[in-house]
Amino acid sequence: MSEYKVTSLRFDKDQYHEVHELAAFYGVSVTRFMREAVLEKVEDDKDYNEAIERLRDKDKAIVSRAEILNELGLANEQ
Numbered sequence: 154m155s156e157y158k159v160t161s162l163r164f165d166k167d168q169y170h171e172v173h174e175l176a177a178f179y180g181v182s183v184t185r186f187m188r189e190a191v192l193e194k195v196e197d198d199k200d201y202n203e204a205i206e207r208l209r210d211k212d213k214a215i216v217s218r219a220e221i222l223n224e225l226g227l228a229n230e231q
Contacts, residue, residue: 162187 164172169183176186208215222228 172186173183176183179186181189219228
């Protein structure tokens, strides 16, 4: 049994044209463009959910952006 799964998507003509144009702009196939877009969305959602969990974790300190920039010596480079 293959470790890969195949799915299909339906777009109206205008939507597909937009996707095709973007894929061409980035120099990739429509399939690769859609796959990367979906996987990027999945990763963004994972990152978001992880950040929410960290904010809810009362044992961890929350550090402001200003504190991080100051610690890295970048406070004046904003």
